[in-house]
Amino acid sequence: MAAEGDKLWGGRFSGSTDPVMEMFSASITYDQRLSEVDIRGSMAYAKALEKAGILSKPELEKILSGLEKISEEWSKGTFVVKQSDEDIHTANERRLKELIGDIAGKLHTGRSRNDQVVTDLKLLMKNSLSVISTHLLQLIKTLVERAAKEIDVILPGYTHLQKAQPVRWSQFLLSHAVALTRDSERLGEMKKRMNVLPLGSGALAGNPLEIDRELLRSELDFASISLNSMDAVSERDFVVEFLSLATLLMIHLSKMAEDLILYSTSEFGFLTLSDTYCTGSSLMPQKKNPDSLELIRSKAGRVFGRLAAILMVLKGLPSTYNKDLQEDKEAVFDVIDTLNAVLQVATGVISTLQINKGNMEKALSPEILSSDLALYLVRKGMPFRQAHIASRKAVHLAETKGIPINNLSPDDLKSISPLFGSDVSQVFNVVNSVEQYRAMGGTAKSSVTAQIERLRKLLKKLKEQA
Secondary structure: OOEHHHOOOOOOOOOEOOHHHHHHHOOHHHHHHHHHHHHHHHHHHHHHHHHOOOOOHHHHHHHHHHHHHHHHHHHHOOOOOOOOOOOHHHHHHHHHHHHHHHHHHHOOOOOOHHHHHHHHHHHHHHHHHHHHHHHHHHHHHHHHHHHHHOOOOEEEEEEOOEEEEEEEHHHHHHHHHHHHHHHHHHHHHHHHHOOEEOOOOOOOOOOOOOOOHHHHHHHHOOOEEOOOHHHHHHOOHHHHHHHHHHHHHHHHHHHHHHHHHHHHOOOOOOEEOOHHHOEOOOOOOOOOEOHHHHHHHHHHHHHHHHHHHHHHHHHOOOOOOOHHHHHHHHHHHHHHHHHHHHHHHHHHHHHHOEEOHHHHHHOOOHHHHHHHHHHHHHHOOOOHHHHHHHHHHHHHHHHHHOOOHHHOOHHHHHOOOOOOOHHHHHHOOHHHHHHOOOOOOOOOHHHHHHHHHHHHHHHHHHHHHO
């Protein structure tokens, strides 16, 4: 059992903490990930204490030197965590006292772990979000450049998992790229909103030592200073926002993964995944399983679970800091790691898969052009609702005769509408079909090219903001 006098909060209690409670309460096993940002925050706070007259110049230099030594130990993997270390703040302060003596006890003057931990978490997330943004932009770029390279490939588009209309393969790739750009924009917006300094808020009432919070803001590179100390120590909006946007990002990636899984099956055969991102079966030698995509799909549930959990934690809390908030860090760390892994794997899958153009072309069966038959009649002057009915009659007639719709004779079509002429044969051409969708956002080559150029410009802008 650890003596309560060894704790940062020691002196109030008698006896020792139950060892089960020690383990239950401690967070050092995972929050040691905050070691570097905790030291960075302590260095800034020490400078503020010196400016406020709490530390002398020699004391400041001693503390900074000790913190640098601790930072070196963490980076080299030589820092020894002790059983009495509740959390990263306790561990670093304990080690600082070992190195420089009782002067280390001055470092926490006017500071609480309440404002310390939320500052640490924000510092770590600021760095982590930049890395995630870089990986996300690389995935978007990979989709866009692949779309540019394979712009002439056409395949069936699906609704309700049934063949609907022909589209360019590039249109499919860009549909996912566009969704991911929204995720990138949300990441950038969130980074701006969370860039508010909480340090200097104390436990809840503020700092009583006239600490220069502007100095802290500048040292730690925050854009602004928190307005209210009670809010600053308890708000985890930035955690919820991160987990929310991460969930939406994962939903987008899950959808892309599901599409690619389907397209890679023998039933579709539209693409072949690289062996690098697949595994086999321990029983069935013929199997090539898209494990990379299946795991991406499954991770969406993991990330959403983290969001749901933290929302439930926050829902029941009263104002200011409560120990419940310790749950935020594991959620954030896990989702950061998940996103970084998923985005890199997804980029690898997209960059290495091979398309099977022949199978895509074979799947472009004539009935996929049935809506074009209706548009043919519309261009002849027939109202769309009537044209749609006529097209459906043509589909039914072909099914009744057991022939493809493009094999209906001129007489068959004229029996449905006299507006059908000999030029109707031009309808049954997939290139002609996709090329009619020239409006902005459509699947015509000119429109897809415009999308690519616009996304390239957006990527440049997003990269500058990342």
